[in-house]
Amino acid sequence: MNFDLTEERQMLQDTLRRFLRDRYTPQIRHDILQSDRGLSPEIWRELAELGVIGALFAEAQGGFGGRGFDLAVVFEELGRAGVVEPFLDSAVLAGGLIADLGNESQRAHVAAIIAGELHLAFAHGEPASRYDLSRVATGAVPENDRVVLNGRKAVVHNAEAADLLVVSARESGGVDDAGGLSLFLVPTETEGVTRQGYALLAGGRAAEVILEDVSLPASARLGPAGQAFAAIEARVAAANVALCAETLGGMETASRLTQDYLVTRKQFGRPIGSFQALAHRMSDMLIELEQARSAVINAAGHLERPRPERERHVSAAKNLMSRAGRLVAEDSIQMHGGIAMTQEYELAHIAKRIVMAEHRFGDCDHHLERFIALSAA
Amino acid sequence: MDLSYSDTERAFRTEVEQFLTQNLPAELSEKVRSGRALTKANHERWHAILNAQGWLAPNWPKEFGGAEWNAVQRHLFEEACARAHAPRIVPFGLSMLGPVLQKFGSKAQQEHWLPRILSGQDWWCQGYSEPGAGSDLASLQTSAVRDGAHYVVNGQKTWTTLGQHANMIFCLVRTDKSVKQQEGISFLLIDMATPGIEVRPIVLLDGGAEVNEVWFTDVRVPVENLVGEENKGWTYAKYLLTHERTNIAGVGFSQAGLAAVKRLARSEMAGGRPLIENPHFAARLAQVEIDLMAMSTTNLRIVSRAAAGQAPGVESSMLKVKGTIIRQEINDLARRAAGVYAMPFASEAVEGTNDPLPDPNGAGPVAGQYFNNRKLSIFGGSNEIQREIIAKTTLGGRA
Numbered sequence: 001m002n003f004d005l006t007e008e009r010q011m012l013q014d015t016l017r018r019f020l021r022d023r024y025t026p027q028i029r030h031d032i033l034q035s036d037r038g039l040s041p042e043i044w045r046e047l048a049e050l051g052v053i054g055a056l057f058a059e060a061q062g063g064f065g066g067r068g069f070d071l072a073v074v075f076e077e078l079g080r081a082g083v084v085e086p087f088l089d090s091a092v093l094a095g096g097l098i099a100d101l102g103n104e105s106q107r108a109h110v111a112a113i114i115a116g117e118l119h120l121a122f123a124h125g126e127p128a129s130r131y132d133l134s135r136v137a138t139g140a141v142p143e144n145d146r147v148v149l150n151g152r153k154a155v156v157h158n159a160e161a162a163d164l165l166v167v168s169a170r171e172s173g174g175v176d177d178a179g180g181l182s183l184f185l186v187p188t189e190t191e192g193v194t195r196q197g198y199a200l201l202a203g204g205r206a207a208e209v210i211l212e213d214v215s216l217p218a219s220a221r222l223g224p225a226g227q228a229f230a231a232i233e234a235r236v237a238a239a240n241v242a243l244c245a246e247t248l249g250g251m252e253t254a255s256r257l258t259q260d261y262l263v264t265r266k267q268f269g270r271p272i273g274s275f276q277a278l279a280h281r282m283s284d285m286l287i288e289l290e291q292a293r294s295a296v297i298n299a300a301g302h303l304e305r306p307r308p309e310r311e312r313h314v315s316a317a318k319n320l321m322s323r324a325g326r327l328v329a330e331d332s333i334q335m336h337g338g339i340a341m342t343q344e345y346e347l348a349h350i351a352k353r354i355v356m357a358e359h360r361f362g363d364c365d366h367h368l369e370r371f372i373a374l375s376a377a
Numbered sequence: 378m379d380l381s382y383s384d385t386e387r388a389f390r391t392e393v394e395q396f397l398t399q400n401l402p403a404e405l406s407e408k409v410r411s412g413r414a415l416t417k418a419n420h421e422r423w424h425a426i427l428n429a430q431g432w433l434a435p436n437w438p439k440e441f442g443g444a445e446w447n448a449v450q451r452h453l454f455e456e457a458c459a460r461a462h463a464p465r466i467v468p469f470g471l472s473m474l475g476p477v478l479q480k481f482g483s484k485a486q487q488e489h490w491l492p493r494i495l496s497g498q499d500w501w502c503q504g505y506s507e508p509g510a511g512s513d514l515a516s517l518q519t520s521a522v523r524d525g526a527h528y529v530v531n532g533q534k535t536w537t538t539l540g541q542h543a544n545m546i547f548c549l550v551r552t553d554k555s556v557k558q559q560e561g562i563s564f565l566l567i568d569m570a571t572p573g574i575e576v577r578p579i580v581l582l583d584g585g586a587e588v589n590e591v592w593f594t595d596v597r598v599p600v601e602n603l604v605g606e607e608n609k610g611w612t613y614a615k616y617l618l619t620h621e622r623t624n625i626a627g628v629g630f631s632q633a634g635l636a637a638v639k640r641l642a643r644s645e646m647a648g649g650r651p652l653i654e655n656p657h658f659a660a661r662l663a664q665v666e667i668d669l670m671a672m673s674t675t676n677l678r679i680v681s682r683a684a685a686g687q688a689p690g691v692e693s694s695m696l697k698v699k700g701t702i703i704r705q706e707i708n709d710l711a712r713r714a715a716g717v718y719a720m721p722f723a724s725e726a727v728e729g730t731n732d733p734l735p736d737p738n739g740a741g742p743v744a745g746q747y748f749n750n751r752k753l754s755i756f757g758g759s760n761e762i763q764r765e766i767i768a769k770t771t772l773g774g775r776a
Binding site for chain 2: 125127128130131132135154155175176196198199200201202206208267268272275277278326330333334337338340341342343344348349351352355356359360363365366368369
C-alpha cells in the first residue's frame with residue numbers, strides 16, 4: 001500500500017495549484033462567468049501550455065498520463081479553483097473517444113486538442129435518455145456512400161465553442177440497446193446542425209444540438225459501425241472520476257472558506273465557531289470530506305480495471321460524492337448565512353459546481369441502482 | 378377530536394377558491410407556477426385585486442380596513458392561494474409594519490400610513506439586518522442622533538428584500554449607545570427619497586437581485602416618524618417578528634411544490650418509464666409527503682390554539698425549522714427530477730429577461746430555486762437560532 005502521488009503527479013498538482021491560485025482568481029472567474037463565451041481562451045491556452053490537457057491522454061495517444069490518478073489530480077485542482085473551462089468535454093470525453101476509437105487520420109486531431117487549439121463537444125444524451133447511456137433515438141441511416149443523421153441532443157456542454165462534435169447515433173437495434181450505436185465526427189459548421197445555446201447555472205455554456213438530415217461521409221464514423229457503446233461507457237466512467245475529483249476539490253474549498261468564516265465571524269460577542277451547534281457540523285463536514293477523498297481514490301484506482309469492477313467502483317464513488325457534496329455545499333452555506341447566498345462570495349460558485357456535478361452522467365439514485373445491479377451480477 | 382373543518386370553515390374555503398378562480402389573472406398564476414420573477418407592477422396588480430375585495434390584510438382588524446379573519450381562516454386563505462399559484466402578499470407593509478403601527482403607533486401615524494399600505498401608495502421595505510448584525514440582531518450599529526426636529530441617521534442595512542421597489546423603509550436604529558444593547562434601539566420610518574440614502578442591489582447565487590444594501594449618510598428623518606417611544610424599538614421589533622412568523626410553516630408552498638414535483642416526475646422519463654414510477658424517486662417523494670401530512674396537522678393544531686386566543690410560543694420555532702426543512706427537501710426533489718435539464722441557467726427566473734428554457738418537460742428554474750431557497754433556513758432567525766429558542770424554553774435554567 002502506498003497512498004503517495006508519484007513524483008510527476010505531485011509536480012503536476014503543485015504547478016497547477018500554484019497557477020490557478022495566481023491566475024484564476026475569484027475576480028477573473030467572475031469576469032469569465034459574465035462573458036458571452038463563458039470561458040477564457042487565454043487561460044485555456046495557458047493551461048494547455050502547462051500540459052494540463054496532455055496529462056489527460058495516455059503516452060501512446062500523444063499525452064503523458066491519461067490514467068485514473070492523472071484525471072483525479074488535474075480535476076481536483078480544477079474543482080478547488082472552481083474552473084469552468086471545458087476540459088471534461090474537449091479532452092476527457094470527445095477527445096478521449098477520438099484517441100480511443102479513431103483511425104490514423106482522425107487521431108491526428110489529438111495533437112491539436114492537447115495543444116489547446118481544438119475545441120470539442122460530446123453530443124450523446126437526449127431529452128428522454130436522462131442518465132441511461134444506451135438510450136439513443138438519434139438515427140444514422142446509410143444513403144449511397146454517405147450516412148444521414150437525424151435527432152436531438154440535450155444539454156451538450158461546450159457545443160458552441162466546439163469546432164467538432166462527437167455525435168452518437170443508432171445504426172441498428174432498439175432505442176435502449178447497447179448494440180447498434182456508432183459515433184461520428186461532425187464539424188459544427190455542417191449543414192443541418194443547429195445549436196441552441198444557453199448559459200449553465202454553475203458556469204460554462206451548453207446547447208441543444210438539433211440534427212436535421214446531416215449528411216456525412218462514411219469516413220466520419222469513429223470506430224466500427226454499431227459497436228461504440230463500450231468505448232462510450234468507458235469514457236463516461238473516466239468523466240465520472242473527473243467529476244468526483246472536481247467535486248472533492250470544490251468541497252475542500254467550501255470547507256476551507258467555512259472554517260475561516262467560523263473563526264473570524266463574530267456574533268453575540270464571540271466567533272460563531274465557538275457555538276457547539278456549528279462546531280459539530282463542521283466536524284461532520286470534515287469527516288465526509290475524508291470519505292469523499294477515499295471514494296475518489298477508489299474510483300481512480302479502478303478506472304483501468306475490467307469493466308464490471310471499474311463500473312462498480314465508479315458508481316460507488318458518484319453515489320457517495322453526490323451525498324457528501326450536497327451535505328458540504330448546503331452546510332457551508334448554512335453556517336455562513338446570507339453572505340454565502342451572494343454571487344460575489346466565492347462559496348456561491350463553488351457550491352453550485354458541487355451540486356450540479358450530480359446532474360452530469362448520473363445522480364446518487366441512478367448510481368445507487370447501478371451499484372446494486374453491478375454487485376448482483 | 379375531529380379532523381374535519383366546520384361547515385362555516387368549509388364554506389369560507391369555497392368562497393376563497395371561487396374568488397381565486399374568478400379573479401386571479403392567469404398571467405400572474407402562470408408566472409408563479411413556472412417560477413418566473415414577478416415585476417413590481419405584477420405585485421401591485423394582485424394587491425389591488427385583493428384590496429378591492431377587502432382581503433389584502435387578512436390579519437388586520439376591521440377598524441383599520443382589514444379582514445379580521447381568525448387564524449383558521451387565514452390558514453385556509455394562505456393554503457388556497459398557494460394551491461392556485463397566487464403571488465404571495467408582499468409582507469413588509471401588510472404583515473410586518475401594519476401590526477406594529479396598530480399596536481404602538483400614534484393615531485396620526487395610523488391614520489396617515491395604514492390606508493397608504495392598503496392602497497399601494499407606499500411600498501415598504503425592512504431595515505433590520507446589518508453586515509455585523511445577523512443572527513445577533515440586537516448588536517446593530519446604524520445610529521440615529523437627535524438634532525432639533527430631526528434624527529440624523531448614519532449606517533448600513535442589508536438583505537433588504539425588494540428594497541429596489543420601495544419608497545419607504547422601517548428601520549431599527551441605535552439611539553443610545555450607553556445602555557444594554559436591546560435598550561438603546563428605536564423604530565424609525567424613513568422616506569427612501571431623503572437625500573443621503575443609496576440602494577445597491579445584491580446579486581444572489583441564482584442570478585436574481587431581490588435583496589439590497591441600503592446605505593444612510595446623514596439622512597435627516599422628522600421626529601414624528603419615530604414609532605412609539607425612543608429606545609423601545611426592540612420591543613416593537615420582537616412583536617413584528619411574531620407576525621412575520623404567522624405563516625412560517627409554509628404548508629401551502631410545500632403542497633404546491635410537491636404537486637409541481639409530481640407533475641414533472643410524470644413527464645420526465647427514466648429508464649423508459651415515467652420517473653414517478655422509479656422506486657428510489659417514489660420513495661423520496663413519499664417520505665416528504667408523509668412528513669408534510671404530519672406537519673400540516675401540527676400547523677393546524679397550533680393554528681386552532683391561536684384561534685382560541687393562545688399565543689404560539691415555542692411552537693412557531695418548531696414550525697419554522699420543520700417547515701423549511703420540508704420546503705428545501707421539495708426543492709431538492711424538483712432539482713433531481715429535472716435530471717440534465719436542471720443545469721441550464723434559467724434567466725426567466727430573473728426579472729426582465731425571457732429567454733425560453735430548453736427543457737421539453739418545462740421543469741422551470743428548479744436548480745435556481747433550490748439554491749435560492751437555502752435562504753429559508755437562514756432568514757427570519759436562522760434554524761440554529763430557532764433551536765436555541767426551543768432548547769432554552771424547554772430546559773429553562775435547568776441544564
